[in-house]
Amino acid sequence: MQTIAFFSYARHDDMSSSGLLSKIRMKLETEIQAYSGEAELEVFQDTDDIEPGDEWEERLRDAIDGSAFFLPVITPFYFSRPACRRELETWLANYKSAEERKRIIPIKFLPLPKIDTSGSADPLRKTIEGIQFEDFTDFRHNTSLRGRISVRISELAELIISRRAS
Template identity: 35%
Template sequence: MTPDSGAAGFWSYTHRDDEIEEGRIRRLAAKIANEFEAITAEELHVFLDKNDIKWGDEWRARIDSALTGSTLFIPVITPRFFKSDECRREVLTFSGHAASLGLDELLLPILYISVPGITKGEQSDDVMALIAKRQYVDWTQLRLEDENSPTYRQAVHSLAVRLVEILERTAEVDPPPIARIEDPESDDEPGMLEMLADAEAALPRWNETMVEFAQTIAVIGEAVSEANTEMELSDARGAGFAGRLRATHKLAERIKPSAERLSVLGEQYSAELVKVDPGVLGIIRQVESEGPEAAEAEQVKEFFETIREFARSGRKNMEAYQEFSDILQGLSGMSKSMRPLMGKMRGAAQQVVDGQAVIDEWERRIDEVTS
């Protein structure tokens, strides 16, 4: 599919947030598009409904055509946004492609409801960190204004002007040289073989991380199973809630090191994948630009197959992570001693899911290039 000509804005938000706001998020998108057209006499194509096949088709087409330099991605940030796997995946996907082309400005978040991890500058969450690094638009007070008030209308105008300025600046941006994965500060532009070698060197390290992650999950699962057995025995002795509480405290102490290790592994894994994502996408784009012969080169074919195998392996692991999520759900009703650990473990599991989204996008682009 060839992307529509002209500027486009893809809005990413949760439908529940829009329902709570009684449709104000969708109306904001329409108001900004109208103001953009009033300023430029050109239409801003707005894509709102992710359930519409045109949203997905146009999204992929623009990404695959190097974003065309005129594609804006506007995530509407709320606490609920970061609980949506779909919204998180969209941020990661767009951010990686935009960065690989030197077009970071095309990602323009709107901070719609305050999120402490962003406003206080404390992000262990990879997607939250990506948002915080952007010059987001603060709408946390404006969302409380009457939509027809001068203050609100002026804010809409200012945001539309900013979109125009961003598109003007990015229209002539050339893709940056592809930095080496292991040495992003290097001034030397690597050749194709060097880039492939660097990427391949990183893959075993990520695999090792995932192996340790799975092993740590297994340790936690065994501890939870033993704690459940202790609770059953305690109930049989008539120890009541006091017996259950003792077993829960014991479980918390036992799994604390594992939960902390999961947190470290999750942060390292997702942070590194996000960091190298633009470089890997750049490699794929370079192979695509050099044509069929580059895609058929032995080293390239080996690298692409390694990525595909890594993606397949990750999807298999998702089943274990789903079981782990079920375990966490079962722990959620236990004592407050479990709450900090729950947060660490849930965060780690989410970061692995985010990492898989990055790898799946690599595989998708490889399939596009080689089909």
């Protein structure tokens, strides 16, 4: 498999949505494969792509380094989790130019509390908030991937494939 995107999320958010984030990731992967015609493309998710016995930190780093896109799922939990922060920091260290930054596609899953404007605001959060996001907040309570959420996942796959070509 070839990793086209790295799905960065807080596991708590996946559990609190009854696995909806994992379902979104799986559907996105199949849509990317359909739009590209390349069955070997994958959207990396730790729970699906790290095997027993793998050195998980090395596997995460390799997946981030090998991904063409970075998809952070933005929630209040995301910025409080050290693993999520490390993943984002690793991606940002690798991709510094404005053109490369277009390969970060934040997925807003829950609204964030207002940002601190006193100058001590979290620099990672400020960076992500400066990037246009895909808004999935309306879908948090979905139990299936039918209807509008399915269309939005398909549109996201189409965006990834079109940006990959440029």
